[in-house]
Amino acid sequence: MKWIGAILILFTCTWVGVDIARNYSRRPKQIRELLHALQIMEAEMVFGQEPIQTVLHKLSKQLTPPLSYIFYDISEQLITSHLSLQDIWEQTLNRNWNHTSMKDKEKEIVIQFGQTLGIHNLEQQQKQIHLAKVHLQHELNDASEDEKRFSNMFRALGVLSGLLLTLIFL
Template identity: 85%
Template sequence: MKWIGAILILFTCTWVGIDIARNYSKRPKQIRELLHALQIMEAEMVYGQEPIHQVLYKISKQLTPPLGYIFYDISEIVVNSHESLHTIWEQTLNKKWHHTAMKEREKEIIIQFGQTLGIHNLEQQQKQIQLAKAHLQRELGDASEEEKRFSNMFRALGVLFGLLLTLIFI
């Protein structure tokens, strides 16, 4: 019976370490997806001159969950609501951001970008998109560095902590 408990403790701790490491791996991928979304938005707004709800809908179809769901929700609420775009943008991001692996810094960049949507002319909007992309690019570098530094460490810590608990309880 002790061995079954020891194996369960070891397995659980290892799984927790792998899960934490997976979040460190997801963050750079999701930031890259946000950068891709901003590129699509720039192309659709500047060259296609599509309405914002259609742009957001197109972006939602090209992104993986949870980011695709966030953009889809914003596009649906914009069509069905009389609130301003930046209010809808911020409220939706505040509600759904916890589903992502990204941090508050990325959220603040995207919220600040959303406050400029639909307010400026196309040239100014393009500059705002470029600014948001530059900030996200910096965060991508930080996220990649954190992934390299911490993902292997948390995998190992999960296994080692499981072994430590197993030795303590046996």
């Protein structure tokens, strides 16, 4: 019976370490995808002159979850809600951000970007997109560095803490 408990403790601690490491790996991927979404948004809005609801709906089809869900939710609420785009944008991000692996820094950048959507002319909108991309690129560099620094550490820490607890309890 002790051995089953020891194996469960070791497995659980290892799993927690791997899960934390996976979040460090997902964050740069999701920031890259967000940068890609801004590039698509820029092309569709500035060069294709598509309405924002259509752009957001197209983005939801091109992105992977959880970002695709966020953009889909915003596009659907634009049809059904009487709120402004800025309010819908912020509410949806606040409601769904915890499904991503990104931090509050990226959330603030995206919310601030959303506050400018539909307010400016196309030239100003393009500048806002570039500004958001610059800020996100900086966060991507930080996230990639964090991934390199902490990902392996948390995997090893999970295994080692499991071994330590197993040795203590045996």
